[in-house]
Amino acid sequence: MSVPDPPEPSDEELSFDDLVGNMFGSAFGSMFGPALEAMKSQGTGSNAARQLAMTIATGGGSEPNVEPMVRMEYEALARVAELHVADRTGLSPDRRGSLTVEPVTRAVWAARTVDALQPLLGRVSGSLQTDTPEQGDIAPDDPRPEPADPSTAWLSGLMEVIAPLMANITTGTMVGRLAARNLGTYDLPIPRDPSTPGADRLLLIVPNIDAFAADWSLPVDDLRLWVCLHELTHHAVLGIPHVRDTLTGLLTSHAGAFNNDPSALEQHLADLDPMAGPDAMARIQQMLDPEMVLGAVRSPTQEALLPRLEALVAVVIGYVDHTMDEIGGRLISAYPMVTEALRRRRVETTDADRFVERILGLNLTQAQVDRGSAFVAGVIERVGPDGLNRLWADERHLPTPNEVDAPGLWLARIDMGGQNPDQD
8 A cells, every 4th residue: 555645735835846847947937936935935936845855755656554563563663662662761751641652655755844843944944034125125334236227137136036045945955855865853963852743753764774774684573673763862861841942952053043144155156147047047046055065154153162062962872872782782682783883874974964963053063973972971980870870960961061071070070069150
């Protein structure tokens, strides 16, 4: 049985193909027509991103539904993993009595993840909006330059809409790529708002898990249990209220702090001739690379936030990896082999797949993973494994960037009852 094709968009909803077709059609004027107006609407952009993500996730084809027996097997494994995580960490993944581990297809994961990330990605798009003053609104002594002459006026209009347009296209493209590769909800360690629908559902991508097991000759049941442990441990840590609030606050601040200065992008496009017809359109498509757009708008505020954000994410990953080593070594017969395969997979993530991480302010490189592991090992070496529990006891105990690199400093501060400097 196959998943039915998504419904056709209504007259009020433009599909991604409609938007791209309008934007990059043979007529240059269409770039500033209904498609661009539609992309200014967050709702329509979200719909376009969702449709694109589903298409990329499935390669444009249909997927078989997850078999009921497979669902039951995952449910049983999740209950085992939940008990062990709670026993080892003292943290309960299921805080509200309604946690569900849901095995899904790539398309379902993609659609729900676009929705789950929309609060962050919506802020990204909003922070990239440009308010271009009308000529009559510019005072005679205004330091801003005079309006562009007609031969270059098209570029000003393009810059007004290109940032949110690229944000929506990038969302769909990258979430679709993630759906084709990820295994579960927390491949990106982003907390879920407990008040939103679906916050108590951990989505596991069954075809990706099965394909990875086959590619690496791993026992599929061992890999499924590993993924359940990974998801539930992340959910337990990221569900701690002050951890969730702190990390969400940093991610949200980063998402809303893009620099609204298109000058670098304008310089990049300045030599284009808008009257060159299809050749101009082809050049625009080649030049509007998401990495280039992101680099053109990253702000000093974001650069200042990154050390705290990266430090907290590194510690979360280090703690999760340590917890899984403690549990998995006893629970999963092929744990070393599965862990090695999955950690190699994390290191080998392509630059394209890392784009959505960077636009959200995450930096899940091997260096960051090693940094978190070194912090955890340093704490255990000094005070034993029970000392790790102090990480989550109080918001003031969250390490600063300097303390992540020197766990002795962290222990000295919390032993003295010191305030986290980042909370001042």
